[in-house]
Amino acid sequence: MSQSSLPELRAFLSGRVPDGLAAILGAFAEASAGLRDALATAPLSDLLGATGDTNVQDEPTAKLDAYANETFHRALRLPGVTRLISEEDEAPVELGGGPYTCCFDPLDGSSNIGVAAVGSVIGVYTGMAAAPSAAAPTLGRQMEAAAFVVYGLPTMMVLATGGQVDAFTFDPTDRTWRLTSPAVRAQPAKYASINWMYRDRWSPAVARAVDNASDGLRGRYSGSMVEDVLRVLLSGGVFLYPEDSASPAGKLRMLYEICPIGLIMEWAGGAAIDGARSVLDVPVTAPHQRGPLVAGAAEAVERYRVAYTAPD
Numbered sequence: 090m091s092q093s094s095l096p097e098l099r100a101f102l103s104g105r106v107p108d109g110l111a112a113i114l115g116a117f118a119e120a121s122a123g124l125r126d127a128l129a130t131a132p133l134s135d136l137l138g139a140t141g142d143t144n145v146q147d148e149p150t151a152k153l154d155a156y157a158n159e160t161f162h163r164a165l166r167l168p169g170v171t172r173l174i175s176e177e178d179e180a181p182v183e184l185g186g187g188p189y190t191c192c193f194d195p196l197d198g199s200s201n202i203g204v205a206a207v208g209s210v211i212g213v214y215t216g217m218a219a220a221p222s223a224a225a226p227t228l229g230r231q232m233e234a235a236a237f238v239v240y241g242l243p244t245m246m247v248l249a250t251g252g253q254v255d256a257f258t259f260d261p262t263d264r265t266w267r268l269t270s271p272a273v274r275a276q277p278a279k280y281a282s283i284n285w286m287y288r289d290r291w292s293p294a295v296a297r298a299v300d301n302a303s304d305g306l307r308g309r310y311s312g313s314m315v316e317d318v319l320r321v322l323l324s325g326g327v328f329l330y331p332e333d334s335a336s337p338a339g340k341l342r343m344l345y346e347i348c349p350i351g352l353i354m355e356w357a358g359g360a361a362i363d364g365a366r367s368v369l370d371v372p373v374t375a376p377h378q379r380g381p382l383v384a385g386a387a388e389a390v391e392r393y394r395v396a397y398t399a400p401d
């Protein structure tokens with residue numbers, strides 16, 4: 090049954106953020122709703138499986154990665170947008186429009202396509218005169234808004250605007266996004282979310298910090314960052330993807346994975362660090378730059394930082 094008395098996303102955004110930003114976030118939400126439909130029936134269509142190509146990061150591209158990328162490209166070519174940076178594109182796409190650079194992960198958790206929840210992530214940056222490079226670094230703090238969607242039941246969008254975090258639920262009966270959790274606050278840590286199978290790849294500092302941060306918590310890990318971060322945010326906990334010997338710089342990407350989650354966590358009263366400092370203060374000098382991420386309840390993140398930065 091439709092809960093049509095709950096505030097709808099576009100009405101929520103109107104007057105709260107500049108029109109150009111509202112258009113971007115509305116378009117992201119609408120494109121996500123379309124993607125949700127495609128995901129819901131993927132096994133019935135020819136959308137499952139791999140394209141046979143690899144992306145710029147040498148990862149095999151699923152058909153749905155490519156489909157999702159096209160979906161967001163179409164949606165985000167807006168007058169306020171100067172540049173699009175996608176996980177699935179080798180180079181930034183310059184549009185030459187307004188003040189906003191949209192950085193997105195069209196489909197997060199690709200290994201779960203067809204079997205478990207996946208999602209989409211966006212960070213909307215300003216003040217990026219050029220695509221990130223050594224000469225023109227970008228900081229996560231330049232984001233004006235960030236959001237991620239989890240295509241589960243329910244399909245939810247967590248949105249950070251104006252220093253606040255709100256969660257919306259997609260209502261398929263009238264195809265609206267309705268505000269179901271206003272002013273989300275990070276909860277005390279209950280769950281630790283990390284790929285424990287990588288313990289042999291961790292440095293002594295990482296192993297020590299993971300143990301310190303997760304002490305007393307219960308484990309949950311899905312392999313979809315968005316799903317794990319949603320649990321951490323709404324139920325309380327800490328999500329960790331530290332650097333390891335297979336991914337010495339970390340696996341997740343700064344612009345469209347780490348920083349959007351960082352903004353959401355900080356604005357919800359939690360924290361997100363690379364081990365030592367806020368991920369929002371790490372200079373980003375390349376579009377697909379990677380980094381470590383420890384995000385969630387401020388107290389658990391602090392336990393990681395203290396152990397990580399302690400002398401060996």
Ligand code: AHG
Pocket residue numbers: 148176194196197198199200284312313314315330340
């Ligand atoms: P993507 O599907 O966009 O490439 O991202 C996958 C990421 C993230 O969603 C998840 O937390 C992590 O990769 C899982 O990696 P491991 O399989 O190494 O744990």
Ligand code: MN
Pocket residue numbers: 194196197198314346
């Ligand atoms: Mn991802």
Ligand code: MN
Pocket residue numbers: 176194195196197198199
């Ligand atoms: Mn992806």
